Amino acid sequence: MPDIANKYTEAELVALLKERQQQAFSYLYDNYSGALYSVVLSIMPDREMANDVLQEVFIKIWRQIEMYDATKGRLFTWMMNITRNASIDMVRSKGFNNNQQNRELTEAVYDSVGTVSTNIDKIGLRKLVFKLKEEYRSLVELAYFQGYTQDEISKMLDIPLGTVKTRLRAALIQLREIIKP
Amino acid sequence: MDVNAYIESGIIETYVLGLASAEEAAELEALAVQYPGIKQAVDAFASLIQSNISEDGITPPAELKQQIMDALEDEFEEPKMVIIPAETPVPVSQPAKVVQITTPGAWRYIAVAASILLVVSAGFNYFYYDKYSSVSNDYEALLNNQKTLQAYQTKYNSLQQTVNIFQDSAMHVVKMGGVKGREGDVATVYWDTRTKDVYVYVNKLPQAPTGKQYQLWAIVDGKPVDAGLIGDCDGVCKMKNIPTAQMFAVTLEKEGGSQQPTFDQMYVAGKI
Numbered sequence: 373m374p375d376i377a378n379k380y381t382e383a384e385l386v387a388l389l390k391e392r393q394q395q396a397f398s399y400l401y402d403n404y405s406g407a408l409y410s411v412v413l414s415i416m417p418d419r420e421m422a423n424d425v426l427q428e429v430f431i432k433i434w435r436q437i438e439m440y441d442a443t444k445g446r447l448f449t450w451m452m453n454i455t456r457n458a459s460i461d462m463v464r465s466k467g468f469n470n471n472q473q474n475r476e477l478t479e480a481v482y483d484s485v486g487t488v489s490t491n492i493d494k495i496g497l498r499k500l501v502f503k504l505k506e507e508y509r510s511l512v513e514l515a516y517f518q519g520y521t522q523d524e525i526s527k528m529l530d531i532p533l534g535t536v537k538t539r540l541r542a543a544l545i546q547l548r549e550i551i552k553p
Numbered sequence: 554m555d556v557n558a559y560i561e562s563g564i565i566e567t568y569v570l571g572l573a574s575a576e577e578a579a580e581l582e583a584l585a586v587q588y589p590g591i592k593q594a595v596d597a598f599a600s601l602i603q604s605n606i607s608e609d610g611i612t613p614p615a616e617l618k619q620q621i622m623d624a625l626e627d628e629f630e631e632p633k634m635v636i637i638p639a640e641t642p643v644p645v646s647q648p649a650k651v652v653q654i655t656t657p658g659a660w661r662y663i664a665v666a667a668s669i670l671l672v673v674s675a676g677f678n679y680f681y682y683d684k685y686s687s688v689s690n691d692y693e694a695l696l697n698n699q700k701t702l703q704a705y706q707t708k709y710n711s712l713q714q715t716v717n718i719f720q721d722s723a724m725h726v727v728k729m730g731g732v733k734g735r736e737g738d739v740a741t742v743y744w745d746t747r748t749k750d751v752y753v754y755v756n757k758l759p760q761a762p763t764g765k766q767y768q769l770w771a772i773v774d775g776k777p778v779d780a781g782l783i784g785d786c787d788g789v790c791k792m793k794n795i796p797t798a799q800m801f802a803v804t805l806e807k808e809g810g811s812q813q814p815t816f817d818q819m820y821v822a823g824k825i
Contacts, residue, residue, distance in 0.1 A: 390662075391632075392629055392630035393629070393630065393632060394629035397622075397625065397629070398618075398622070401618050401621065402618075405610075405612070405613050405617075405618070406607070406610025406612050406613070407603070407606045407610040409610065409613045410606060410609065410610050410611045423617055426613055427617060427620060427621050427624070430621050431624060431625065434628065435628075438659055438662060439659070445596070445599055446596065446599045448599065448602075448603040449569055449599045449602070449603070452571075452603075453570075456571055457571070495611065496606050497602075497605075500605075516570060516572060522572075522574070540563070540567065540572065541562060541563025541564065541566070541567055542563060544566035544567055544570065548566055548598060548601065551601055551602070551605045552601065
């Protein structure tokens with residue numbers, strides 16, 4: 373077996389995960405947990421709950437690796453979407469989003485009872501939202517970080533669906549331009 | 554279709570970030586197969602996002618990894634030579650996996666895995682059959698060696714016995730010379746003076762014709778007494794016990810011996 377210190381290609385890693393190899397999982401965790409944790413924290417700022425989400429995410433990745441289709445995209449993209457969905461589910465199940473909807477969308481959030489929480493504005497994609505045009509920020513917040521469908525947003529903001537779609541796409545193009553090296 | 558316009562429409566980013574509707578995603582996946590440029594754009598944006606997020610990743614609490622490893626402890630497999638363990642049971646307690654196995658994609662993987670497993674298994678069969686044959690052959694060879702060794706052992710024992718008899722000073726040696734007309738023939742009787750056991754050693758006698766056998770006689774007070782048949786023996790043949798005799802002689806008799814010697818078939822004889 374290859375040494376754990378080896379760098380796996382994505383294909384090798386996926387193959388070994390499908391073989392249910394512990395060291396492949398360990399490698400996956402070591403190499404991706406930081407990035408995925410920041411995805412969780414950009415949506416669920418409570419550290420303790422974020423830990424639960426991250427655990428759930430890695431277990432999901434492990435158990436659903438057979439469903440990952442490399443022809444459709446990168447492993448990270450697949451894992452990132454699992455992470456985003458799991459985080460949004462957690463937020464919704466804990467009723468977090470009601471509180472969040474009432475605050476300034478990109479405001480720093482501190483846990484009201486004073487437990488360890490994260491300034492989510494500095495994390496992952498969220499830190500980039502500041503740099504977006506004003507009219508795009510709330511759209512990205514609602515769509516990406518809170519997981520509303522474009523149809524829901526259209527009703528929520530009373531904007532035609534076509535406009536929501538066009539603006540969201542424009543917002544994401546701007547996002548791409550911001551992160552382009 | 555204007556591929557560039559499509560790529561620049563923002564659908565790529567929407568798709569990668571998981572914000573596309575099911576229809577939009579299906580359309581993009583179909584187009585990506587058809588237009589490599591679309592696939593490239595998807596990969597490029599995905600890699601951009603990955604490096605951006607990975608750059609300022611946040612290390613989770615150290616104990617979390619162990620916690621997750623513990624939770625999955627029973628699901629890790631020993632390292633295998635097979636690519637995908639097709640026979641790995643899908644735990645029924647995990648609904649997600651049950652769903653997964655019903656998708657055509659999963660069946661395809663399982664089918665591929667099963668085929669690979671079959672081929673590997675066939676390989677092992679051949680390998681082990683080969684091993685088995687080789688071990689079986691080795692065993693046969695050892696068995697033959699063992700038989701040969703046993704034969705040598707028997708031969709050695711009888712030769713050792715012959716040597717012992719030759720060296721035994723208590724043996725009375727009676728040399729039997731060829732009778733008239735058979736001057737070259739010689740046989741020797743070794744007569745144990747303690748036990749009265751008789752041994753005979755054929756120094757030189759013609760090969761007994763088929764259906765005939767040499768027979769040793771002891772002449773006791775002028776009468777012939779059967780002292781036994783000379784069969785196939787290495788070196789010295791043990792004959793009957795003869796308490797007393799004045800002479801020994803060898804005649805050629807019908808196979809199985811005779812009650813009385815055929816004197817005109819006497820080959821060798823010697824007085825004590």
